[in-house]
Amino acid sequence: MVDLTRRFDVLVIGGGNAALCAAISARRAGASVLVLEGAPKFYRGGNTRHTRNMRCAHDAATEILTGPYTEEEFWKDLLLVTGGQTDEELARFMIHESKDILNWIVEQGVRWQPSLGGTLSLGRTNSFFLGGGRAMLNALYRTAEELGVDILYDAEVIDLTVEDGMFLSAQLKQPVGGKTEVRASTLVAAAGGFEANIEWLKESWGDAAANFLIRGTPYNRGTILKMLLAKGVREIGDPTQCHAVAIDARAPKFDGGIITRHDSVVFGIVVNKHAERFYDEGEDIWPKRYAIWGRLVAAQPDQIAYIIFDSTVVTSFMPTLFPPIAGATIAELAGKLELDAAALEKTITEFNAAVQPGTFDHTILDDCATEGITPPKTHWARRIDTPPYLAYPVRPGITFTYLGTRVNREARILMKDGKPSANMFAAGEIMAGNVLGKGYAAGIGMTIGSVFGRVAGREAAKNARN
Numbered sequence: 118m119v120d121l122t123r124r125f126d127v128l129v130i131g132g133g134n135a136a137l138c139a140a141i142s143a144r145r146a147g148a149s150v151l152v153l154e155g156a157p158k159f160y161r162g163g164n165t166r167h168t169r170n171m172r173c174a175h176d177a178a179t180e181i182l183t184g185p186y187t188e189e190e191f192w193k194d195l196l197l198v199t200g201g202q203t204d205e206e207l208a209r210f211m212i213h214e215s216k217d218i219l220n221w222i223v224e225q226g227v228r229w230q231p232s233l234g235g236t237l238s239l240g241r242t243n244s245f246f247l248g249g250g251r252a253m254l255n256a257l258y259r260t261a262e263e264l265g266v267d268i269l270y271d272a273e274v275i276d277l278t279v280e281d282g283m284f285l286s287a288q289l290k291q292p293v294g295g296k297t298e299v300r301a302s303t304l305v306a307a308a309g310g311f312e313a314n315i316e317w318l319k320e321s322w323g324d325a326a327a328n329f330l331i332r333g334t335p336y337n338r339g340t341i342l343k344m345l346l347a348k349g350v351r352e353i354g355d356p357t358q359c360h361a362v363a364i365d366a367r368a369p370k371f372d373g374g375i376i377t378r379h380d381s382v383v384f385g386i387v388v389n390k391h392a393e394r395f396y397d398e399g400e401d402i403w404p405k406r407y408a409i410w411g412r413l414v415a416a417q418p419d420q421i422a423y424i425i426f427d428s429t430v431v432t433s434f435m436p437t438l439f440p441p442i443a444g445a446t447i448a449e450l451a452g453k454l455e456l457d458a459a460a461l462e463k464t465i466t467e468f469n470a471a472v473q474p475g476t477f478d479h480t481i482l483d484d485c486a487t488e489g490i491t492p493p494k495t496h497w498a499r500r501i502d503t504p505p506y507l508a509y510p511v512r513p514g515i516t517f518t519y520l521g522t523r524v525n526r527e528a529r530i531l532m533k534d535g536k537p538s539a540n541m542f543a544a545g546e547i548m549a550g551n552v553l554g555k556g557y558a559a560g561i562g563m564t565i566g567s568v569f570g571r572v573a574g575r576e577a578a579k580n581a582r583n
């Protein structure tokens with residue numbers, strides 16, 4: 118039974134990677150720590166439950182990573198994917214700290230495994246959690262409990278009392294026990310982004326957001342972020358920027374996870390509901406392009422699109438939860454997809470006619486391209502002519518949003534006037550916009566949470582002692 122009448126040194130709001138790293142780090146620094154996880158115990162851990170890997174810099178190959186990935190290379194990758202929209206000081210700090218995280222996370226009970234194969238080719242840059250994100254979380258929870266961190270589930274924070282940049286208390290709502298005021302010397306906000314709040318998404322995306330599917334937890338509604346911004350915290354990032362991929366249109370509204378993502382785009386063509394192509398499916402290798410397709414589909418009428426391919430490529434990519442929809446003819450496939458059959462036949466006929474001879478190799482930018490059509494398919498273009506014809510319907514799958522709270526290198530929240538908050542810190546998705554202005558490179562979400570979570574916990578504990 119957690120004694121909620123006492124004043125804790127550190128209150129952590131959230132129950133995912135960032136929250137647990139903060140809680141463990143604060144506890145190891147000698148602080149009393151309370152974690153409030155809004156979700157029930159079974160659903161604890163937010164989007165972290167769905168993760169598989171983390172991107173960390175390292176100077177030499179390790180037991181599980183195939184080669185060096187230097188700080189400079191990590192920085193260049195980040196610069197490229199964000200188009201320069203990143204805070205260089207914070208990003209370089211995170212990258213530097215990521216080196217140490219590889220070992221620190223193991224000290225917290227997490228185990229690594231060699232990279233999985235597949236289309237993202239991450240064996241050199243990303244470390245994979247043995248057993249995935251759920252096993253990683255279980256290890257962190259176990260360690261936190263053993264260290265004496267108090268944890269409450271079904272414990273949604275519904276209000277914060279903040280005066281002149283100083284956190285005083287949080288109001289907690291529980292299904293049994295009702296509302297309780299919780300006091301602490303410092304706050305670590307690690308409550309995720311606002312991706313599960315469709316109404317908030319609509320403010321930037323309009324009604325299109327109603328058609329978005331949310332890949333992760335329904336509990337990340339951005340309530341803590343909204344409260345902090347309303348209480349004078351400086352915001353960072355653009356509300357329309359987020360990580361979004363193409364996922365199966367048959368996926369559930371929330372929590373479909375990794376098995377709903379489609380990695381088959383480069384092996385076929387993608388058409389909208391008018392059966393028209395709208396983007397170069399072979400623009401670049403998949404790890405550099407998978408994260409643009411959510412936005413591309415979001416811009417199409419009714420936010421729906423269809424990946425179309427034929428039976429020759431069906432074993433070339435990771436299968437997903439959903440089987441492809443099949444037709445013996447293109448017209449039959451079109452009928453099943455409720456597309457105009459003549460329009461789909463025309464698109465595929467024109468595409469096939471434009472395909473030039475080449476040597477197919479999906480691991481490099483090969484010479485299989487189209488000529489004379491718009492948009493072109495600049496690599497991996499092959500005729501779609503061997504029945505059965507197959508399709509996956511896809512919708513934008515929102516992973517997480519980037520609008521967040523501004524922080525400094527101590528993970529300390531900055532107020533609107535630029536001054537650091539007296540006792541508030543933030544880590545994870547809720548401050549991801551400091552590093553990710555736009556774009557994404559696989560595995561950075563967990564780097565942001567682990568690095569800034571660890572720092573936030575340590576600094577919050579120090580702050581509580583002073």
Ligand SMILES: Cc1cc2nc3c(=O)[nH]c(=O)nc-3n(C[C@H](O)[C@H](O)[C@H](O)COP(=O)(O)OP(=O)(O)OC[C@H]3O[C@@H](n4cnc5c(N)ncnc54)[C@H](O)[C@@H]3O)c2cc1C
Pocket residue numbers: 130131132133134135136153154155156161162163164165166167168169170171172272273274275307308309310332333334336337338339340341373374375516517544545546547559560561562563564566
């Ligand atoms: C399908 C999928 C796959 C992914 N794969 C990867 C991957 O392999 N590698 C990678 O780096 N990133 C991946 N990501 C992104 C990654 O999940 C996030 O970047 C990371 O988990 C964020 O950690 P976090 O602790 O900030 O947020 P979360 O893990 O989402 O935790 C937020 C927590 O806050 C709680 N919360 C919210 N509001 C309140 C409130 N008012 N009161 C109390 N608690 C509250 C939630 O219940 C939740 O526990 C993936 C995401 C998804 C959806």
